[in-house]
Amino acid sequence: MMGPSHALSGAAVWLTGSWALDQFADYHQTPLALAVGTAVCAGGALFPDLDLSGKVTRNQGGATVARTFGVFSLFIAEVMEKISLGVYYATKLSKDPRRNNGHRTLTHTIPFTLLVGWGTTALCAAYGKWAVVSILFFMIGLALRGLFDEWAERAGWVVVTLLSAAAAWFTFANLPGDRGYPLIGTAVGVGCFVHILGDMITKAGVPILWPIPIKRRMWTMIGLPNGIALRTGSKAETIVLRGVLTVLAVLAAVGLVAPSVLQRFNIDV
Numbered sequence: 001m002m003g004p005s006h007a008l009s010g011a012a013v014w015l016t017g018s019w020a021l022d023q024f025a026d027y028h029q030t031p032l033a034l035a036v037g038t039a040v041c042a043g044g045a046l047f048p049d050l051d052l053s054g055k056v057t058r059n060q061g062g063a064t065v066a067r068t069f070g071v072f073s074l075f076i077a078e079v080m081e082k083i084s085l086g087v088y089y090a091t092k093l094s095k096d097p098r099r100n101n102g103h104r105t106l107t108h109t110i111p112f113t114l115l116v117g118w119g120t121t122a123l124c125a126a127y128g129k130w131a132v133v134s135i136l137f138f139m140i141g142l143a144l145r146g147l148f149d150e151w152a153e154r155a156g157w158v159v160v161t162l163l164s165a166a167a168a169w170f171t172f173a174n175l176p177g178d179r180g181y182p183l184i185g186t187a188v189g190v191g192c193f194v195h196i197l198g199d200m201i202t203k204a205g206v207p208i209l210w211p212i213p214i215k216r217r218m219w220t221m222i223g224l225p226n227g228i229a230l231r232t233g234s235k236a237e238t239i240v241l242r243g244v245l246t247v248l249a250v251l252a253a254v255g256l257v258a259p260s261v262l263q264r265f266n267i268d269v
């Protein structure tokens with residue numbers, strides 16, 4: 001799947017989940033909290049592909065998401081890729097093939113998802129304000145890059161960086177400060193998980209069962225068979241899948257925000 005589909009799926013899942021919680025569990029969120037959760041989940045849904053590095057020294061290559069903050073994020077991707085490859089070799093069994101890069105390994109596993117979700121929550125709890133503003137900055141950048149890829153490409157990484165900084169600061173200034181921010185860690189974790197599911201419907205698949213050894217393989221790639229797998233960049237992805245995700249996201253957003261808007265104008269429904 002391409003970047004925009006990943007980001008869109010993160011946003012759609014967060015909005016639909018929030019709508020379901022609002023409807024069936026009486027769990028309500030302010031519009032700002034909703035916007036933050038949606039942006040962070042969209043960004044989180046791109047985070048696992050930060051294991052696809054390019055040539056940092058020549059400022060080339062890398063996944064779209066690795067280019068969000070120019071060479072800075074390319075460098076992070078380079079490090080993530082090397083760590084992933086290291087973990088691959090450290091845990092590989094006799095039937096696991098040799099690899100020369102770490103893409104779609106460690107960052108595409110459930111333990112990684114849990115670690116990132118827990119780590120984000122722990123950072124927010126320990127460092128409060130500064131952790132929240134940094135994480136928001138990073139995730140909003142990824143979300144902007146993913147959701148508006150063509151615009152981001154034209155605008156360049158400096159504009160994306162400045163916009164995410166502004167959005168993070170605005171959010172922070174308006175977010176109530178009297179509690180922890182468990183929602184941010186949850187949104188990052190859910191986003192990573194949605195990314196893995198998105199890659200699972202492609203042919204290459206993901207090692208979602210890691211670290212469960214199967215037939216002397218630790219890194220069994222689970223994906224759809226050739227005939228029904230989603231082809232990257234195909235019409236099924238860019239039109240059908242993105243269309244469905246957009247409709248879901250919009251419906252959920254309307255369902256969440258409409259009642260409070262109507263209430264403000266004293267309209268009873």
Ligand SMILES: [Zn+2]
Nearest residue numbers: 048049104199
């Ligand atoms: Zn991926």
